[in-house]
Amino acid sequence: MRQDSAFKRAFILLLIVLLPLLVAAGIQAQTLPEDGARESGAKQAEDTVARLDAPLYSAFTERYILDELKALRVDMAAQRVEFIQQITDRQIEAVDRSVSYATNTVSNFFYIIAAVSSVLVIVGWTSIREMKEKMGTLADKELRKLIGAYEDRLREIEQQLREKSTYIDENREAIERTKEIHALWLRAAQESAPANKIAVYDQILALNPRDCEALTYKADAALESNEPQWAINLCQSALQLDASNAHAFYQLACAHAALSHFDDAINFLTKALINGDARLDDFAKDPALQPLHHLPAFEQLLLDAHQTKGEHA
Incomplete structure (x- = not known):
């Protein structure tokens, strides 16, 4: 609607601007021979415009033209905003469609996985349970073996530490006893x-x-x-x-x-x-x-x- 109104205003404005020029050119063409009009039509029109003594348009006409130009600019700006709004709406709609498509795809994928898992659970529950039990038994056996090995190593290390601690304590006591005996020998000599x-x-x-x-x-x-x-x-x-x-x-x-x-x-x-x-x-x-x-x-x-x-x- 706004686009049609803008075109109409532009057409009317063009007629208003060009009509006086066409009239002046027609009057001048009547005074010249036909062959001269064909040869120098454009030049004579320019000379005619240059020799005008009074304004070509009245103040009312100029005011009307300016108002029309302003209205035309306003309509063009509104039309630009409308175009931008339409483009934005289309982009948002495209994004919504993409998101909806991705969401539906992921949902369908998970539905398929759930369905396959359900089938596997229903069909192979016994096999899975046996496999789980065997894996648990094997893991428990390996863990016990590993724990036993580490316990043996820790027990051996503990025994070595205990022996070394005992040896250190005995040496410390022997050193202290030797010092005390030496002091007693010195005392006996005195x-x-x-x-x-x-x-x-x-x-x-x-x-x-x-x-x-x-x-x-x-x-x-x-x-x-x-x-x-x-x-x-x-x-x-x-x-x-x-x-x-x-x-x-x-x-x-x-x-x-x-x-x-x-x-x-x-x-x-x-x-x-x-x-x-x-x-x-x-x-x-x-x-x-x-x-x-x-x-x-x-x-x-x-x-x-x-x-x-x-x-x-």
Whole structure:
């Protein structure tokens, strides 16, 4: 409707603009010969327009033309908006159709999948159940095997860690005990009274009952306390732990000399010499062996000790 109105207005406006020009051209053509009009029609029309003394259109006509032009522009703008609206509506309609098509396609696809799944469930339910049970049994078996292997490895690692922890604890306790025993030996070396030495040696033996050296030094302290029989018992205990302990034999010789058991004293001195007690180089100067100095056996033993020393030198 708007398009027809716009065309009508444009046609009327064109007639209004061209009609005066056509009239002026016709009047001029009547005054010229026919052959001249054909040759210079356009040029004469231009000259006629240029020689006009008054406006070609009246104010009313110009106003009408301007109004028509304005209305024509408004109609053209409205027509453009209408065209754009129609194009937009068509695009939206096309998009709606595409979305509807895609939605229907996806829905149909899922319907097909659901139908196929239903058929499979109805037809092969037993087979699927058996397959599921077999897969579950196999998976459970493999998992148990894997768990068992890891449990064995963890148990082995735990045992190794426990053994190492025990070994570390034992070493730590041994180190602490060794430090304590060493401190007690230093303390015993600083003590001068035999009773105090015996007390320190008892502490050492409490920490290490199989310490032969502590037993023999305790026997030495017992001899200093005038307890030769006690010293003999201590040396016998040391020899039970170490049958070739030369220091124990030497202390036995000193104890038997104190008890006037000279033969036993010479016998134990000989064993001490055989087992290589370094103190036998100076045993002639030991006051504990003073009762043996008048015995020929002691002199012979002393001579043998000097000969042995010379041979080693």
